[in-house]
Amino acid sequence: xxxxxxxxxxxxxxxxxxxxxxxxxxxxxxxxxxxxxxxxxxxxxxxxxxxxxxxxxxxxxxxxxxxxxxxxxxxxxxxxxxxxxxxxxxxxxxxxxxxxxxxxxxxxxxxxxxxxxxxxxxxxxxxxxxxxxxxxxxxxxxxxxxxxxxxxxxxxxxxxxxxxxxxxxxxxxxxxxxxxxxxxxxxxxxxxxxxxxxxxxxxxxxxxxxxxxxxxxxxxxxxxxxxxxxxxxxxxxxxxxxxxxxxxxxxxxxxxxxxxxxxxxxxxxxxxxxxxxxxxxxxxxxxxxxxxxxxxxxxxxxxxxxxxxxxxxxxxxxxxxxxxxxxxxxxxxxxxxxxxxxx
Amino acid sequence: xxxxxxxxxxxxxxxxxxxxxxxxxxxxxxxxxxxxxxxxxxxxxxxxxxxxxxxxxxxxxxxxxxxxxxxxxxxxxxxxxxxxxxxxxxxxxxxxxxxxxxxxxxxxxxxxxxxxxxxxxxxxxxxxxxxxxxxxxxxxxxxxxxxxxxxxxxxxxxxxxxxxxxxxxxxxxxxxxxxxxxxxxxxxxxxxxxxxxxxxxxxxxxxxxxxxxxxxxxxxxxxxxxxxxxxxxxxxxxxxxxxxxxxxxxxxxxxxxxxxxxxxxxxxxxxxxxxxxxxxxxxxxxxxxxxxxxxxxxxxxxxxxxxxxxxxxxxxxxxxxxxxxxxxxxxxxxxxx
Numbered sequence: 082x083x084x085x086x087x088x089x090x091x092x093x094x095x096x097x098x099x100x101x102x103x104x105x106x107x108x109x110x111x112x113x114x115x116x117x118x119x120x121x122x123x124x125x126x127x128x129x130x131x132x133x134x135x136x137x138x139x140x141x142x143x144x145x146x147x148x149x150x151x152x153x154x155x156x157x158x159x160x161x162x163x164x165x166x167x168x169x170x171x172x173x174x175x176x177x178x179x180x181x182x183x184x185x186x187x188x189x190x191x192x193x194x195x196x197x198x199x200x201x202x203x204x205x206x207x208x209x210x211x212x213x214x215x216x217x218x219x220x221x222x223x224x225x226x227x228x229x230x231x232x233x234x235x236x237x238x239x240x241x242x243x244x245x246x247x248x249x250x251x252x253x254x255x256x257x258x259x260x261x262x263x264x265x266x267x268x269x270x271x272x273x274x275x276x277x278x279x280x281x282x283x284x285x286x287x288x289x290x291x292x293x294x295x296x297x298x299x300x301x302x303x304x305x306x307x308x309x310x311x312x313x314x315x316x317x318x319x320x321x322x323x324x325x326x327x328x329x330x331x332x333x334x335x336x337x338x339x340x341x342x343x344x345x346x347x348x349x350x351x352x353x354x355x356x357x358x359x360x361x362x363x364x365x366x367x368x369x370x371x372x373x374x375x376x377x378x379x380x381x382x383x384x385x386x387x388x389x390x391x392x393x394x395x396x397x398x399x400x401x402x403x404x405x406x407x408x409x410x411x412x413x414x415x416x417x418x419x420x421x422x423x424x
Numbered sequence: 425x426x427x428x429x430x431x432x433x434x435x436x437x438x439x440x441x442x443x444x445x446x447x448x449x450x451x452x453x454x455x456x457x458x459x460x461x462x463x464x465x466x467x468x469x470x471x472x473x474x475x476x477x478x479x480x481x482x483x484x485x486x487x488x489x490x491x492x493x494x495x496x497x498x499x500x501x502x503x504x505x506x507x508x509x510x511x512x513x514x515x516x517x518x519x520x521x522x523x524x525x526x527x528x529x530x531x532x533x534x535x536x537x538x539x540x541x542x543x544x545x546x547x548x549x550x551x552x553x554x555x556x557x558x559x560x561x562x563x564x565x566x567x568x569x570x571x572x573x574x575x576x577x578x579x580x581x582x583x584x585x586x587x588x589x590x591x592x593x594x595x596x597x598x599x600x601x602x603x604x605x606x607x608x609x610x611x612x613x614x615x616x617x618x619x620x621x622x623x624x625x626x627x628x629x630x631x632x633x634x635x636x637x638x639x640x641x642x643x644x645x646x647x648x649x650x651x652x653x654x655x656x657x658x659x660x661x662x663x664x665x666x667x668x669x670x671x672x673x674x675x676x677x678x679x680x681x682x683x684x685x686x687x688x689x690x691x692x693x694x695x696x697x698x699x700x701x702x703x704x705x706x707x708x709x710x711x712x713x714x715x716x717x718x719x720x721x722x723x724x725x726x727x728x729x730x731x732x733x734x735x736x737x738x739x740x741x742x743x744x745x746x747x748x749x750x751x752x753x754x755x756x757x758x759x760x761x
Contacts, residue, residue, distance in 0.1 A: 084620025091479040098478035102433030109432050113468075113475045113662060214680030226654070230609045237517060242528035251536075260529065268608050271514035298652040299609045304515075 087114050110342030124282035209316045218295075219288050219402040221384055230299050231290075231411040232379055232400055235340045264334055270338035271304040272296065273376070275318060277343070279311045279357050287385050288402070292344055294382070312351075313359035314343060317369035329367070335376040344381045347399075349388050361392035368397055379415055426632035431467065438473045440465050440503040443680045463492065463499035464677045472664035473500055473642075481663065482619050484653070487666035490715030493646040494602050496666075500642065501598035507559070508592075509552035510600035513607045519614035522551045522601065526628045544628045553618055554633050556597035556641040566631035572751040597641040605647040612657040619643055620660060668709035671698055677714045678721050685725060693721055 091114050108118035186418045220228055239265035250257055274288050274296055297305055309326070310318040318333045319326030327333060335341050351358045364380075369377045380399045382389070389399060400406065400414040445464045476483040485493040494510075501508035511522050531547045534540045541547070550562035561567075590623055618624040623634035635641070645654065645661065668675070671694070678690055695701065697712050697720065729735045 084616070084660060087479070087481065087662070091481065094480075095475050095478040098437065099434040099474055105430075106432040106434050109471055110434070110475055113472050113664075115480070115663070226609070234608075239514075241526075242532065244528075247532060265518070266608075267516065300604070301650040303650065398717075 087116075089116065090118055108114040136204075205207070216287050218291050219285075219404075220406060221404045224407060225295055226299060227404055227408040228400075228411045229296055230240050230268070230407045231266075232381065232415060232424070233296065233300060233342060234266035234268055235270055235338055235377060237267050237270065237338065238262045238264055240265035268300055268304060268340075270340070271306070271336060272300050273306045273308065273339055273341045275314045275341060275345075276307065276309050277345035278309045278323075279346075279351065281346050281348070281357070284350075285346075288383065289344060291323035292402075296342070306335065311356050312345075312348065313363045313367055315363060315370070316359075330370060334374060335371075337375045339376055341371055341376050341378045342381060343378060344402075346384060347380065347382055347390060347393055349382070349384050349390070363391050364393055365396055377415075432471060434471075436470065436475070437477055438470065438504060440470065440499070441547070443676070444499055444503060444681075445680055445683065461495050461498040461502060462677075462681050463495060464673065464680050466673075469496065469664065469666070472662060476662045477642055480622075480637055480640045480663045481660065482645050484658070484661040484663045485646045485666060486649060486663065487646075488668065488693060489648055490713030491666040491668075492714050493644075493666060494600060497598055497600035497602075497644040497646075500644070501592075504593070504596070504598065504641070504642075506593045507556070507597040508600070509555050509597060510602060511552045512602045513604050515606055517607045517611060519618075520551070522553050522615065522620060523624050524551050524554050524626045524633070525549045534697070544629075548626060548629060548631075552599055553624070553641075553643075556599045556643075557624075557635040558598075558633050559594070559624060561631070561633060566626055566629055566633070587670055589725065595639045599641050599643045601643065601645045603648060604645050605649060605651040605653070607719055609651065609654060611652050615661060616657060630713050648690055668711070669699070669714055670707045671710055672706050674698070674710065674712065674714060674717050678717060681718050682721055682725065685721065689722065689730070693724055696731040696736065 092111055095110050095114065096107065099106075099110060101110055104118075105154070111118045129281060152221045218225060220261065238261075240247045243261040246261040250261075274293065282289070293307060308314070308318040309322055309323075310316065310329075311323075314329050314333075316329070317326040318329045347356045347364065378398065380393075380397055381402050382399060383402045385401055386394065386399075393399065398414050400411055434662070442465055444461070444465065472545040473484060475481075485496060487493050497510065498508060511517070526544055527547045527549055531540065531544075545565050545567050550565065554562045601615075621633060622637065622640050625632050630660075675690070675694055678685070678694070682690070694717075697717065698710050723729065724731070724736070729733075
C-alpha cells in the first residue's frame, strides 16, 4: 500500500506538530509542502473570524499537542526566539487562527484552467507565426515515460543467482566456471538514440524533438548519445551538419551493452526506391551487426504494424509509437530479440 | 530587519544551532566528517526538516554537487541524536539493495562444503532501511530462533555503521539515500511502499519488517537532477532546494569549519575564488560550492599555500579549467546564470 501524495492532511499534521505562531510561518509551512496559502474570505490576517461549530471542533483537534520526535538538548547557540513547546501557553495557542481554505499551487501551476487551453491568442498586427503549434505527443502522455524506459533498457546478468542453471550444473557434476545470474533490465549501460532526418520524417520533426526530451529526462545526459541519420543509420550518422556525419561502423558504434533506439519510418513514407530509401536488407544487416556488437536495436516507428515492411516486421524489434502502445508492448518488442535467439 | 527577514515562529522539534560546529577535535584531525559534521543552517532548511519530521515524509533534497545535501543528513542525525545510515546509489542499485538481500553465493558455497544452514534466514543481509526500521530484527536477520548466527549483534544499536550509532537514540534513525537520480527510473517508485507504510517483506523468508509511525525514520534523499524523478515519487516527498550560496554564507561556512583560521588566509582565499569584495553584491549567489570552498581552505591551510603564490596560481587555474570558469580574481567567480 503506497501512501497518498502530499495533501492538506500533511499540512494539518505539520500545523499541529509545529504550532506556527503567525500566518507568515503557516504560509511558509504550506509552501514547503507544495500547497498554496490564501486568507479565509471575510477574515483579516491573524484575526479570529466567525466559524461554525464544526470548524471550532476541528480547530481544537488541530491544536491538541501531538507527540513529536524528541527535542535535542538546548545549547548556548540555540535559536531562543521561539519558545519550546511546553512553554507556549494555552491562551496563545488557542488564539492561533487555523486556515479554512487551502489551495494547491502545484496543480494550479502545472495545469492551466480549461478555458485557457481552448482559447486562441489574438495575433498582434504584423506578428508572424514562426513555429507551428505543438502537436499532441504520439504516445499517451501518462504512459510515455514507462514505455520509453522499458524500451530503452537492456538486460545485464547482475541479478539474483540463476538457481536453475546452478542446479543443472551441479546435477551434472560440472564445475561452475562463472556464476550464473539472472538478467535484470537496466539503463546503466546507456542509450544511443538515432533520429531519422529523411524527408519522409519531416511531419514527425516535432515528435522527434519531444522524444529526445523525454528520453533525456529519464536517461540523463551522461548516459545518452543522440545521432541523426537518413534512410538507414548503417550508412552514415552523426550530430550537427550532415557533412560531418561518419560511417556508423566503427565511428558511431554504441558502447557494448547499451540500447540503440532508432526512430524512423523504415522508408514507409518514401518511394520504394531511391537514395533516401533503405531496402529491408540494409536494415537487417544493420541490426545483425548491432546484435553482434551486443548493442541491441529497437526501432520506434510512427506507423502501425499493418504498414511495416513484411520482411522487417518478422525480423526486427519494432515498436509502434501510438496512443494504443503500452509498456507491455515495449517489453514484448524488446524481448522479441531474445526469442529469436540473439544474445 | 524587514518583515520578510524576521524568523519564522513555530515549535521546532529539530532545533539546531545556526552553526553546528564540530565538537570533537579528533574527528577533524582524522578526517572523519561523518560522526561530527559541521553545518551552517538556514531557516528554509530547518523548516523543511521540521515539516518532514512532522509529516513523516521523505525529504528530497535538490541542489548542485557540493551544496551540502549529503552532509545535511549526517548533521540532522547528529543534532537529533538519532542513528544514521546511508546508501549511496549507483546506476546498478535496485530498491532491494536498500531493503534486504540474500547472499546466495555464500549459501551455494555452504551447500558445496556440506555446511548448509537450515532455511534462508542466516543468509539474509539487511539493507539500510531495515536497520532504520527495526534494528533488533536486522541483527537477527528477521528471526532470532532461525538465525543461528554467532554474530555478536545482540545489541540492537549494533549495525554496519556502528561508529555513527554509539550512544544515540536506539529507536529513531536518519537514513540518507544519496544521489537517487543515478538509479534506474523504477527504483524510486519501488521505494514508495516501504517509505510510505514503513514496512516491507523479505521475499525469501516472508519476514515482515515494520516500524510504527512514532518510530519512523527520517529519510533524506538527494538528487543532482541528472534524471527527472517519477511524478508519483515527487508527489510523496517534501522537497528542499539548497540554493547557490552567497559570499556571506560561504565565508560563514568557512569560519564554521575553521574557527581557528585567521583572516590572513580566509580573506585572500575568498577573494581569490570569488573576486574582490563588493558590499553591494554580498548577497548574490556565487558559482563556488561550499564543498569546493572548504576543501580549498583545508588544502591551503594544511599545505601552507598562500594565495598569490606560484602554487596557488597553478591550483586556481586547474580548478578554473575543470569547471569552465574564468580565472578567479578576474571577476569570474560570480554566478553568471
